[in-house]
Every structure is written in C-alpha cells, then in structure tokens.
Amino acid sequence: MAHHAVSLQHITLTLPSRAGAVEILRGVDLSVNTGEAIGIVGPSGSGKTSLLMLIAGLERATSGTIEVAGVSLIDKNEDALARFRRDTIGIIFQSFHLIPTMTALENVAIPLEFKGVSNALQIAKDKLDRVGLGHRLTHYPGQLSGGEQQRVAIARALASGASLLLADEPTGNLDQETGDQIINLLFELKEQHAASLLLITHDRALARRCDRIAEVRDGRIISGNHP
Numbered sequence: 001m002a003h004h005a006v007s008l009q010h011i012t013l014t015l016p017s018r019a020g021a022v023e024i025l026r027g028v029d030l031s032v033n034t035g036e037a038i039g040i041v042g043p044s045g046s047g048k049t050s051l052l053m054l055i056a057g058l059e060r061a062t063s064g065t066i067e068v069a070g071v072s073l074i075d076k077n078e079d080a081l082a083r084f085r086r087d088t089i090g091i092i093f094q095s096f097h098l099i100p101t102m103t104a105l106e107n108v109a110i111p112l113e114f115k116g117v118s119n120a121l122q123i124a125k126d127k128l129d130r131v132g133l134g135h136r137l138t139h140y141p142g143q144l145s146g147g148e149q150q151r152v153a154i155a156r157a158l159a160s161g162a163s164l165l166l167a168d169e170p171t172g173n174l175d176q177e178t179g180d181q182i183i184n185l186l187f188e189l190k191e192q193h194a195a196s197l198l199l200i201t202h203d204r205a206l207a208r209r210c211d212r213i214a215e216v217r218d219g220r221i222i223s224g225n226h227p
Helices: 048-055 078-088 104-114 120-130 146-159 176-192
Strands: 006-015 022-032 037-041 063-068 089-092 164-168 196-200 212-217 220-223
Touching: 006 048, 022 048, 022 220, 037 048, 048 063, 048 164, 048 196, 078 089, 089 146, 104 120, 104 146, 120 146, 146 176, 164 176, 176 196
Parallel strands: 037 196, 037 212, 089 164, 164 196
Antiparallel strands: 006 022, 006 063, 212 220
C-alpha cells in the first residue's frame, strides 16, 4: 500500500500560557498524497505555522497521530526526530534562517556534512547552480539580496534529498516580482524532485496554484481535506 506523504489524525496541540492552557490545534485531520502541493491558508493565529512545526517534528502534538513518509513521529525521541527531519524534510521560512558567518556554499553543505556525505560541497554547488546562484558560492548572506538568500534556503532544503517541502510564507520578506520568481522556482524544483509541498500563504492566488487548499480556522481545518 502506498504511503501518504503526510497523514495527521485527530491532532490536538495545547500549549501552556500565563492565562492557562491554550488550544492551538483542536482535532486536525489532514492527508497529503505523494507529490501533491497543498496551500494552507487562514487568518493569523489560526494554527497554520504550528501545523507545519508538528509535521517537521519541531513541536510535539498533545494527542493524535502523525505519520510522515510512512513513519510515525509520535514515539520518536529528539535525536531520531532530528535525523528524520534532516533526511526527509526541507523547510523554507519567511526569514531565511541562513548562518551569517558561512558562505552560500557552506550554508547548503551543512546538512550534508552532518549526514557524513563525502562530496557535500560538490552537491551543494550543484544545488546552487540549479537555483541560479552558481556565481555566488563564496558570498555571505549579508552580501546577498533577499531573493538570493531565499534561493540559498531552497537549495539547502533540497540538498539532502527532501521528499517533503514545508514553506511558511516563503515570499513574505520579498517584493512581488522577486516573490513570483521564488515561487516559480519552488514549484519547478518540487516537480523535478517529485516532492510533496505544504505552502502556508496569505496570498489566495498563490494558494490556488497548489493542487488543493486547506483552510485553517480556530485550530481546525474547515475545508480542503479532500482532493
């Protein structure tokens, strides 16, 4: 039986706060097919980013089950989650999360070096070529434009062979034209790598480029769970 890329069942997430427990997610079910792109929309504070954090194993669900690429995340310890994330998931944030003291090449090579890949720098160079930055390998993030930094982040996300891309407002810090270029690149690379994509965006036109839209409100998915 083919695995879903992502399968969430009855997911709740409750976090402590000074005013008492806050329910962030309240019974979320979501299935993502392999190779599918899903646009995640909804008002600020609805739980969209928390959903991505759970799928990435960066946050733990209060209850429910999470499977990514056929692997259950619920019972994994932090080390196992970190290894799984490194090998399976590419994350692209609004703020690019590059290491400022490292060149573009080093930023992309890091996850590969952690894996013990011997030709990490060559693979990193190839990925940077793919995103159009072959001429910027030795530049530091501070010497790159926002669009270039996001290209480095995309190259890094794909470098370790991620089968699932999680993008949280990836064009939020970019102007419209640069943002459009980044999105085109993201969809193009997703196709080439046969990866699945979960894309949080406030831009409905962008969300409509995905295979379907999941709308999150008040910690629940209110539409879009079925293709």
